[in-house]
Amino acid sequence: MARYVFITGGVVSSLGKGLASAALGALLQARGYKVRLRKLDPYLNVDPGTMSPYQHGECFVTDDGAETDLDLGHYERFTGRPANQSDNITTGRIYSDILAKERRGDYLGATVQVIPHVTNAIKEFVLDGNDDYDFVLMEIGGTVGDIEGLPFFESIRQLGNDLPKGGAIYLHLSYMPYIAAAGELKTKPTQHSVKELRSIGIQPDILLVRADREIPLEERRKLALFCNVRPEAVIQALDAKSIYDVPMAYHREGLDQQVLDAFGIDPAPKPQMQVWEDISRRLHNPEGEVSVAIVGKYTVLKDAYKSLMEALVHGGLANGVRVNLKWIDSSDLENDQPEDHLSDVDAILVPGGFGERGSEGKIVAATYAREHKIPYFGICFGMQMAVLDAARNLAGIADATSSELDEKNTSKNHVVGLMTEWLKGNQLEKREAAGDLGGTMRLGAYPHPLKEGSHIAEIYGSNEVSERHRHRYEVNIDYKDRLEEAGLVFSGMSPDGLLPETVEYPRDEHPWFIGVQYHPELKSRPFEPHPLFASFIAAAKEQSRLV
Structure with a gap:
């Protein structure tokens, strides 16, 4: 039987509930348990697919296209x-889903209400498909007291009674601010947060308290007293140098032990923490460092590139180096000389993105990397911009562009265009330019072959890979021969040969220049760095030696 840990947050947003949930999941795995992590988001969007990265950060994509x-x-x-x-x-x-059922008449004429229809739907979601897991960690987005989160809080309150005794606990993540004028850490915000939680019928079993400095024992006892929590279950969550230090830090504070104690699991399996000890050791003891420029359009909000940033860290771990990121707004390259921004970096990465703003700057970055033999990694939109550089500057197609960037059709050469149909397995997917935006891209994992002997096949160590996609535009296959004659190699194509997946320049012409239509950063792990990122940082490391 699965045991449930409901993880809530209070006082302020952005405390790191997701990271805390992930770290706790890692700790329970280290003790030999099978863990599932899930998220309940209170916003009214069906999914974050149409939300600006400035609103919600990165949109993560799963293998099954969510x-x-x-x-x-x-x-x-x-x-x-x-x-x-x-x-x-x-x-x-x-x-x-509820409104679709109501329209079909599934509720047999009943008045559809938040309780019980919405709360029942949430509970069904929470309980579905968990039979094979020892623990299910369920994070509730937002903070306690948010009006949009009330149905979720009511649902997990009910589940505390619906599940067998000892089947669920509540972990509340809160914040303890330091008031410099008073020279004190203040418990009151957490007290009020827990009071709000208790007012809707939820008593936390464990308090995880974020702070920027050590929380005195007396303050922890005070929190335990006023929040009705055992003193040993008040866990301090101090700021860490790296997110990969968090599992070890929480383990030292006893978080995983308190979770097991709350469920009455005794004796608890001993944790195997060697993996996280090794990651932390390599992270803080690099043999050198490299500088990578990220040329994007959402550089003001780093969370827009969260998986990308972490994949570069993983690439650094694989090569024993610290990766220093230089953030460059691609619009700046449209107005300035590229060497003013790029001459001091060891590698250049152009990530995914949407829309015209900054696109010419990304093409400039690809041109500069190609001409100056600097390692270049183009991901999704970054690959497309590298193709446009090749089309304009090598193949002689001066007006080469993307239909995404040319809404008025001023160019005759849309080297990149809107996809209208593609195969997903054996099923033909179709889209229209005027159709809905939500969930209409090429989403999820697609397998594709790689050209034997290509650089990218050598990096993967395989001629067949499967990677996650999230894009609406594709390199136009009609230009493939002309671009290859100019020197750009199409080293990966979809199984039907219609959709370009990867491009590169031969290694005797450029040390490392690869573009991929997919998002490899989504599958990178600290204990298993993605091979493309490991190879890219290895190339940056070599470049740093040459400079």
């Missing part, structure tokens, strides 16, 4: 278990 909250990326990176469509649900999807 566009989900970025916290699912933390879950995967810390546990290695691939998330799926059923690991994340929003208020929007709950209401969408």
Whole structure:
């Protein structure tokens, strides 16, 4: 029987519930348990697919094509278990399903209400498909007291009674601010947060308290007294130098032991923490460092590139180096000389993105990397911009562009265009330019062959790979021959040969220049770095020696 840990947050947002959930999942795995992590999001969007990265950070994509909250990326990176469509649900999807049932008459004329129809739907989601797991960690998005989160809090309150005795506990993540003028850490915000939680019928079993400095024992006792929690179950969660230090830090504070104690599991299996000890050791004792420029359009909000940033860290771990990131707004390259921004870096990465703003700057970055023999990694939109550089500057197609960037059709050469149909397995998927935006991209994992003897096949050590996609535009296959004559190699194609998946320049012409239409960063782990990122950072390391 699965045991449930409901994880809530209070006082302020962005405390790191997703990271705390992922770290706890890793700790329970280290004790030999099978763990599933899931997320309940209170916002009304059906999924985060149409939300701006400035609003919600990165949109994480699963193998089965779900566009989900970025916290699912933390879950995967810390546990290695691939998330799926059923690991994340929003208020929007709950209401969408309920309204569809109401229209069909499934409720037999009943008045459809938040209680019991919405709460029952949430509970069904929470309980579904957990038979094979020892622990299910369920994170509730937002903070206690948010009006949009009330149905979720009511649902997990009910589940505390519905499940067998000892089948669920509540972990509340809170914040303890330091008031410099008083020279004190203050417990009152956490007290009020727990009071709000208790007012809706939920008594936390464990308090995980974020702070920027050591919490005195007396303050922890005070929290235990006023929040009705055992003193040993008040766990301090201090700021860490790296997110990969968090599992070890929480283990030292006794978080995993307190969870097992709350369930009455005694004796508890001993944890095997060697993996996390090794990661922490290599992270803080690098043999050198490299500088990588990320040329993007969402550089103001780093969470827009969360998985990308972590994959580069993993690449550094694989090569024993610290990766220093230089964030460059691609719009700046449209107005300045590229060497003003790129001459001091060891490698250049152009990530995914949507829309015209900054696109010319990304093409400039690809041109600069090609001409100056600097390692270049183009991901999704970054691959497309590298193709446009080749089309304009090598193949002589001066007006080469993407239909995404040329809404008025001023160019005759749409080297990149909107996909209208593609194969997903044996099923033909079709899209229209004027159709809905939500969930209409090429999403999820697609297998494809790689050209034998290509650089990318050598990196993977295989001629067949499967990677996750999230894109609406594709390199136009009609230009393939002309681009290859100019020197750009199409080293990976979809199984039907119609959709370009990877491009590169031969290694005798460029040390490392690869573009991929998919998002390899989504499958990288600290204990298993993605081979493309490991190879890219190895090339940056070599470049740093040459400079």
